[in-house]
Structures are given as C-alpha cells and as structure tokens.
Amino acid sequence: MSDDNTSMWKNLGLDLKAHDVLLGVLGQAYQDIYLSQENRPRGMEYFDFVMSEIHGLRIKELLDEKEKKRKIIGSYCVFVPEEIALAANATLVGLCSGADFAVEQVEKYLPRNTCSLIKSSFGFKLAKVCPYLECADMIVGENTCDGKKKAYETMGTLVDNLYVMDLPQMKSDNGRKLLRSEYDRFKSAVEELTGVEISVDSLKEAIRTVNEKRAAIHRLSQLRIADPVPISGLDALLANQVFFYDNPARFTQSVNKICDELEERISKKKGVFPEKTPRILFSGCPMAVPNWKLPWIVETSGAVIVGEESCVGERGTRNLTDDSGKTVDALMDAVADRYFKIDCAIFTPNQDRRDHILEMTRAYKADGVIHYGLQFCQPYNMESIPVEKLLEEEGIPCLRIETDYGMEDVGQIKTRVEAFIEQIQD
Amino acid sequence: MIFAGIDIGSRTVELVLVEGGRVIESRQSETGFDPVFEAKKLLEGLEFDGIMATGYGRNLFENAFENAGTVTEIKAHATGARAEFCDAGTVLDIGGQDSKAIRLDNSGRIKKFEMNDRCAAGTGKFLEIMAENLGFSLDNFGPAALTAKKDLVINSMCTVFAESEVTSLIARGADRSEIARALHRSVVRRAAGMLGRVSSSGPIVFSGGVAKNACIRELLSDTLEREVMVPRYPQMVGALGAALILESRAFK
C-alpha cells in the first residue's frame, strides 16, 4: 500500500485497521476465486486492475473530480437513474454491500433476520471501511422492500446526507406518475447539490453515455450464447459489478475490447470450459462485490453460468433510454419509462420477471435455472416458488438456493449444486 | 469386474462391493474423527476394479485415494433405491445429520430434490439426542414410542427448543413413551414437508439409518397416507448406488 493511499483513506475518515482487514479479505478472495480460473480472456486484466485499485486509484479519481467541484452520489439500487446524476455533473457510484462486516455492531441497529445486503450496507458504514460511502456527497436510499425502507430510517441517524426516494409498488398509471414525480424531485435535489441545471443537451449526452455502457454489456451477454462459452460467469458477473463503480466511458471501452477478444475466441471455438458444459442461468437477488460465493461453487462444480437475471446483471441493464426527446421534460419521461420497466420483486404483480426468466433461459440456451435468494429476503424468496413452478411446467430444471454471505453452508450448497448438475446431465 | 461404492457420512461409513449388479460384500463403521482413515481401514484386504465415493466426505476421499470417482448422495441414493425397488418414484433418506427427498421419473432420472438446511432438526442426530435425554437407547426409542397410548404435542422441530419442551413435559409428569412419540412426530412432520415439495403421491422408498425406526415408518405412512417401503439394508443404499453408477459407466 502506498503512503498516498493511506493518507487518502485517513483523510476520508476510514478506520485504517479495519480497512486493512477488509482489503486483506477482498484480496484473498479475489486471488482464490478469480485469479485461479483458467483460460480467462486477456481483456480481464483490466478488471483485475480495477479490482486491485478499487479503493486506490478509483477513489483518487473521484477525489480529483471532487476537487473540480463534481459531486459524488452513492446509490444502493438500480432505480436511481445515473442519467440524472451525470447530466447535472455528478458521478453515480454503487455502494456494494456484498460482504459481512462488523456483524455485532450491525445487530445493535438491525434485527438478526435482516438480509445480508442490508446488514452489509450498515457494516461498511459502522466500521468506516468504505471509501465510496465516505466520499459521497449524497447517499440515495429508495423505498423498495420493507427491509431497506425501514433500514434507511436508521441509516438516516448515521449519516447526514441521506436522500430517500419513494418508489411505486405497482406498474399502474399511478405508479408511473409517482416514479416520474420522484425523478423530478431527485433531479431538483441533484441540481441543488451540484449547482448545475440539467439541460436538453446535458441530459441527452448523459443518456447516451449510460446507453453505451448498457449496450456494451448487452454485447457481452450475447457472446455468452456461444458453446463453448468464451467467458466464465464469474468474469461476466465481475463486469456487471464494475458497471456500478467505474468511469462510464472507460468501462464501455474496456468491455467492448473484451468483446472483440471473445468474438475471436468464438470463431476459433475456444472457451473457458469444454463444449457441452452444463449451462446455468442465475435468477434472483443482486450479487454485489465481493459476493462471489454461489457462482464460484457452480463454476467449480462442472457447470458454467451463462446469464444473470439480477440487478447486477440483465434486470439492471435491460432496455436503453430513448434519447430522441426534444425537451428536458420529454427526456425525463423517457428516463421514467425506461426505469419503470425494471421487474424488481418489490412490484406486485410481477409477471414480467417470470416472462424474462423464461426468455433468458431460452436465449442463453440454459439447461437449468438456479434461483438465488438471500436469506430473509421476502420479495425474492416469495417469488422463487411461482418461478420454480413455472419452470417445472416448462420442463426446465430449477434449484432454489437460499443463503447468506457466511461460508458455513458452502459444503451443503456444493452438494446440492453438484446434484443439480447431475440431474441436468442425466 | 468388481466395483466398490463407499458412502462417507457424518456418522458412519458404508462400503458395498458389487459384481454383475449383485452385492458381494458390505461393511460399515463409525466415521470417527478421521473419515479417510476409517474409509481406508474398511477397504483393507478387498480387491476391486474401481471405486466411487459419495456422502459428505467424498471429496476428502477423492483427494486421498487414487482414481476414486465421486457422486453426490442425491444421485447415489436415487440409484440405490431404484436397484432395491425397480419402480421407485420417490425416495426419502434420513441419515445422521441430513435428510433429503428425491423424485424420479419413470426411467429413474432425478426430476427434483430437496435437502434439509444446516441443522440437526429432522435427522438421526435429533432422535439420538432426544433418546438420550429421555433415557432410551437409540434402538429402543422407536419401539417405546410405538407403545404410547396418547398423542402429546411438541411444536418445535429445532433441537434446542424441543429439548426445553421435553424438559417441561417431564416436569409435568408426562409419560416417557408419549413424549418419545411426540418427538418422532416432529421428525415426521419435517420429512413430510420436504416430501410434499417433491411429490404428492405414490409409494416412498425410505432409506438411511432412521428408516430402521419402526415408529417413524408407521407415522410417516399414516401422516402421508402413502406406502412406505424400506430396503433390506437401508443404510447401505448410498454406497450401493455409488457402486452401481460406477458399474453402469464402465459398461457404457
């Protein structure tokens, strides 16, 4: 670690000792899970670098942006429109929440039966180990599931820059109106934060930037249809995870570069795993950095993941925002329309998600679906039952896994995953 | 050719040798602290052409034993059950520390399975702890429960909470065999829930050490109103399945 980093972290108010522990764990996990993979595309070196500098260079960049009066906005959910942040000269970063940290402290604020994601967001705050959180000028919470909704009330007592966005629960006209008016309110709040008024040009430009990022991910996803699959599910997941942190233009460029390489691989029939390796579609709760437990189990048990029906995945990146509007109002409508299509399990009813799961299973030629539910996550675990039923009717094998960030159940999950793969191969 | 199947569970290790689809040797021992050591001891003096390991210790064994293959206990039990009852459609296995329910299609392929989560509830371990609490030997626990004249209710399936329910029942002077029966019911409730998620009708092949318990068998078939069939050596089903899978692969 360079001294520069240490003083940077200190200035951000991080707890250096705890932060060292976190970096140690993260580095080790990355080594064991990512760097040990075979046949990785060369282009993944970029992501290895991003990960190794996730608390270093990237934070330095953000601080430099702040120097130049840009604002940083942290978000916990894919309903927070990056277009609006960018258009008002702010940078949006995802706050990861993918690892247990300071569990005892967290349980002073949250009941034990809260999902790992929410607990983790508190753990990172309470232990003062997340430089993104500490450098954010505004933290956006959203009223999605009850757990998050109530947790933000408590979060509000721990930070002084929390902005809570309300979200609809139904895809009705009223729901659409609510979302649109909440995005207007968010737009004003961001404009006030940055002192920059959003114009037609800046919003158009922002929409294009984010669309390009999404389009690059779409391109990557399409390449995973090939057999043998040219990129592991772990690596593709990493790209989807880095989507939330990286400089958008650089991210787009790097993903496109990997895609060029993957196309070459496909033409040579070169894959990360042999041809006919069983193909799995993931569906369910988001997997935030460094939550790599289940994909790691699956891909070391003889299967490959070919898609993620998840917010860190296709649910988050599906659909572009229409940039043809001629007024700010029209463009804001397009933003609302695009996000209103997200089929998060907090919506009722949520048939779209089931349709998408089937669609993705077919598009990516998956042999089976693993439904991933974080323990205590009611919305997704509730939906997992009708999802399983639907898949069963369609003759598609489905395995429901409910777990948390702990490692105690790895052996048991591995057995179930292996049995599922045997079932698929039978 | 002779094929070996070894099932390294958390409590016991079973070994089966098959030749031409028939069992020619079977052995069993406690898992102890060093499962690989116990497994190797069990293999002493035996000759075979290939070995397949299953159970939670399968990967340990694979690393320690040259040319060993592995298969999950789900697939091994399904195959073993099918060898014992050729039209088996539903399999329930309750072992020392885990339990599983499996549904098979007509040709014996796995269609769906469930496994219990990470605790002792509804497993052999639960019965063992409770038998000890009530002063029964494990072998007498089932028969004693069968003699109970009326049904008490124990709500909790969790070992810790059930223990405290038992303590208060004892304090109230409840009959030991009636408490035993209520505890058996709790295991059956859990198994029935798991079975219900994989299949809703037809006979059930019941394997694993707990299948030797007559009270569990009776309550299971009463509760589900389904026939319960137990293989001759219910604990050997996993090892048998592993050996047969290897044999069928060798002749493919």
Ligand code: SF4
């Ligand atoms: S699952 Fe729902 S609440 Fe969670 S990030 Fe996605 S959209 Fe937001």
Ligand code: SF4
């Ligand atoms: S995983 Fe489920 S419970 Fe946790 S924050 Fe997301 S929707 Fe809420």
